[in-house]
Amino acid sequence: MDNIVLIGFMGVGKGTVAREIIKISDYMAIDTDDIIESAENKKIKKIFEENGEKYFRELEKKVALWLEKSVKNTVISTGGGFFMVDNLKKIGKIVLLDSGFEDILHRIKSHPNAKKKLKKRPLLKDLKKAKKLFEERRPAYLKVADIVIDVTNKEPKKIAKEILKKVNG
Numbered sequence: 001m002d003n004i005v006l007i008g009f010m011g012v013g014k015g016t017v018a019r020e021i022i023k024i025s026d027y028m029a030i031d032t033d034d035i036i037e038s039a040e041n042k043k044i045k046k047i048f049e050e051n052g053e054k055y056f057r058e059l060e061k062k063v064a065l066w067l068e069k070s071v072k073n074t075v076i077s078t079g080g081g082f083f084m085v086d087n088l089k090k091i092g093k094i095v096l097l098d099s100g101f102e103d104i105l106h107r108i109k110s111h112p113n114a115k116k117k118l119k120k121r122p123l124l125k126d127l128k129k130a131k132k133l134f135e136e137r138r139p140a141y142l143k144v145a146d147i148v149i150d151v152t153n154k155e156p157k158k159i160a161k162e163i164l165k166k167v168n169g
């Protein structure tokens, strides 16, 4: 089984979908932000504040090299900027969870933990800037993706099934 690498903008549901995939398959799930937080023993927000974004992006590159060499049979949810690592395509099948900016905001805001979800994401602090970032990134996401899944108004369970069907033919 090739790894499945879930990419897409902050708040699109990558972690949630990864957890649904492992319920109905033999894959295990890991998350690049979780790996970084555990390796640094620091929350992403703190890493951005204390070490800066550049340092965080270097950590993502290190994680990417490790994933390529050491991880198999796994669905990997990634931070929204992880797709920029050089070896992305060597890690597994790249699956984009695609959605409009307004839908993403709606999804985050309607979550029971909405406040926490917004607070832990430094790049969502300024919504105007976040929208600009979304518009810059979307074409880049589409360019690297092997599979594009429109997640608008879809339950995570349904998205998980759709991904498995597309990945395994």
Ligand code: S3P
Pocket (backbone or CB within 6 Å): 008, 009, 010, 011, 033, 044, 078, 079, 080, 081, 082, 120, 121, 122, 123
């Ligand atoms: C980022 C997305 C975040 C996290 C960091 C930077 C980005 O992950 O990696 O705050 O550059 O889009 P999520 O996509 O899980 O929010």
